[in-house]
Amino acid sequence: MKQIKFRREHGLFVAEGPKIVEELLAANYRIDTVYATEDWIEEKKEKFAQKFAEFIRISPKELERISKLNTPNKVLAVCRLPERDLQEISNPEGILLALDDIRDPGNMGTIMRTADWFGVNNIICSNDCVDAFNPKVVQSSMGSLARVKVYYTDLETYISESKVPVYATVLDGSSIWESSADKGIFLIGNETRGISPEILRHATHRISIPSAGSGAESLNAAVATGIVLAAVKRVGTM
């Protein structure tokens, strides 16, 4: 079940734990099967009766056998991969987050969670980003997967054809604190190599998070995303 090939062939992914499964149920994700322990079913069946009727009762031992978590947690859902079409982006005039070659599942999930916190509902990923339905991404998104839509595309083509400002987060741009950017596409690059030159040349602006210059060469990609979105979103609140 861990394999991207399996997910794409069968159109399914797995989510685990009460928080994530409940948010997917609440968000009307298409869910094939929910395996859960008796206590979870007893507590939740009424709440979700309208959405899902046939929870499959399993013992904690059985859950342990099918779970990918170190500490299995009451419920596991097999869900349908949503179909995403870039044309359907609801608010292309607002803030879009674009990720170039983000490889670490923990970073991807944390970036989804961070985008959700700041009300950014659409993330456009280069085709070489880690799969957003990888189990580690699903778990580290902490349920934000239920609200944030992730699209995979040829990011260079997408950025080059964009009609909105494109802000690239780089090490030698102008300070985010001097920018009054409050909409457009915000680009975050690979954990090691940053944004690829092919994509970077289509950016209209280069922004940076000022460092104290004391030693660290870079920030973690999810931390950088959080700081950029916080800085952009602050404009309306000050």
Place this chain on the structure above:
Amino acid sequence: MKQIKFRREHGLFVAEGPKIVEELLAANYRIDTVYATEDWIEEKKEKFAQKFAEFIRISPKELERISKLNTPNKVLAVCRLPERDLQEISNPEGILLALDDIRDPGNMGTIMRTADWFGVNNIICSNDCVDAFNPKVVQSSMGSLARVKVYYTDLETYISESKVPVYATVLDGSSIWESSADKGIFLIGNETRGISPEILRHATHRISIPSAGSGAESLNAAVATGIVLAAVKRVGTM
């Protein structure tokens, strides 16, 4: 080697990979043994000749056997745990980061890297935080371990006796954008439970990162640390 007990009994920890080992060597960490492949030794022995003479040459196969990494990377160092005394904090009047019960090694390492980026050199941890010399912390700190000093203490006592402002990062405080805080102790809490009530009651201020209110219940602890430090550090740069 993974066990905290081993580290405390023997006073040793393990660091791997060229970036981290080279930063520890450059920072004058006390290093017991460096195991490295021939190519690394040939390339680096002159640079570090003053600091360390006796690199132990091993084959990639041997490195694979002693490494904890999925992809072992040229060099592994066995280092002495530094002795830390809270009295020696070099700049108690500046910014101190305080962590209450941070459990995830990846978060701890990323927080150290983020503090380093913003020039925050001292992190005070509650005794129940994950060990800063846990191999996963060492690796995710990306070398910042060589510059950022981490102290473990009874955080409640420390905070209660502090003479400087204490800013607690919580979900219902005043906006970080309305604060002009630029020094003091900045508190970050546990990944699930936040800051414990015993510590929170000693805080002089409560600050929050404004959310769009769209769904995510919280931010990742390292992302929150990054946004708080970025907001505090911006004060001087605007």
